[in-house]
Amino acid sequence: AQSVTQLDSQVPVFEEAPVELRCNYSSSVSVYLFWYVQYPNQGLQLLLKYLSGSTLVKGINGFEAEFNKSQTSFHLRKPSVHISDTAEYFCAVGRNSGGSNYKLTFGKGTLLTVNP
Amino acid sequence: DGGITQSPKYLFRKEGQNVTLSCEQNLNHDAMYWYRQDPGQGLRLIYYSQIVNDFQKGDIAEGYSVSREKKESFPLTVTSAQKNPTAFYLCASSIQIVGEQYFGPGTRLTVT
Numbered sequence: 001a002q003s004v005t006q007l008d009s010q011v012p013v014f015e016e017a018p019v020e021l022r023c024n025y026s027s028s029v030s031v032y033l034f035w036y037v038q039y040p041n042q043g044l045q046l047l048l049k050y051l052s053g054s055t056l057v058k059g060i061n062g063f064e065a066e067f068n069k070s071q072t073s074f075h076l077r078k079p080s081v082h083i084s085d086t087a088e089y090f091c092a093v094g095r096n097s098g099g100s101n102y103k104l105t106f107g108k109g110t111l112l113t114v115n116p
Numbered sequence: 117d118g119g120i121t122q123s124p125k126y127l128f129r130k131e132g133q134n135v136t137l138s139c140e141q142n143l144n145h146d147a148m149y150w151y152r153q154d155p156g157q158g159l160r161l162i163y164y165s166q167i168v169n170d171f172q173k174g175d176i177a178e179g180y181s182v183s184r185e186k187k188e189s190f191p192l193t194v195t196s197a198q199k200n201p202t203a204f205y206l207c208a209s210s211i212q213i214v215g216e217q218y219f220g221p222g223t224r225l226t227v228t
Contacts, residue, residue: 009156032215032216034216036219041204041222041224042221042222043120043122043206043219043220043221043222044159044206044208044217044219045219046216046217046218049216090158090159094215103161103164103215104215104217106151106158106159107158108156108157108158109156109158
């Protein structure tokens with residue numbers, strides 16, 4: 001079975017500061033990794049994904065994440081946040097093996113609050 | 117525009133009533149999913165379907181039922197057997213091989 005741990009349930013930061021949202025996963029097989037963002041009372045929107053290749057992945061809205069296989073991590077970063085980045089962020093892992101790779105396991109989310 | 121629609125956005129029901137949540141997609145995706153979201157618990161998988169006329173239970177299927185008669189549609193019924201039905205329900209779809217999921221806007225169900 002696979003699992004995802006988002007190490008911080010809430011992260012408050014000031015506008016224009018850098019931010020890192022942490023995600024660790026466990027899986028016995030190779031994985032796909034995703035970060036999603038959710039604004040209040042809305043669905044989830046894909047920020048970025050790691051399927052294979054370069055371990056540094058760039059996404060929308062200036063976010064990026066780095067896949068670290070040895071540390072089983074996929075931390076999300078942004079060098080300078082805006083008020084509009086205030087939202088909940090979810091890390092998700094999918095199995096890259098056989099017929100089960102359509103199922104994603106989600107972390108419990110990290111609420112990013114950007115203060116002026 | 118391609119996407120996933122869920123209706124209604126807000127739904128209110130009395131305890132003991134069954135209620136059906138709609139999910140439609142025009143992305144031509146084979147796989148569809150239903151998740152339940154509660155504060156602080158992330159997303160939990162209720163049911164998923166890889167192809168028409170086939171679906172499997174997820175992690176919290178008790179008290180729910182689904183059907184997949186058309187590729188575009190995957191309705192979820194919350195039955196009176198579901199002990200705590202009040203939640204935010206999200207529908208998603210994906211191209212089977214890649215695994216990236218696209219989400220609808222969600223339906224907030226309140227049962228009193």
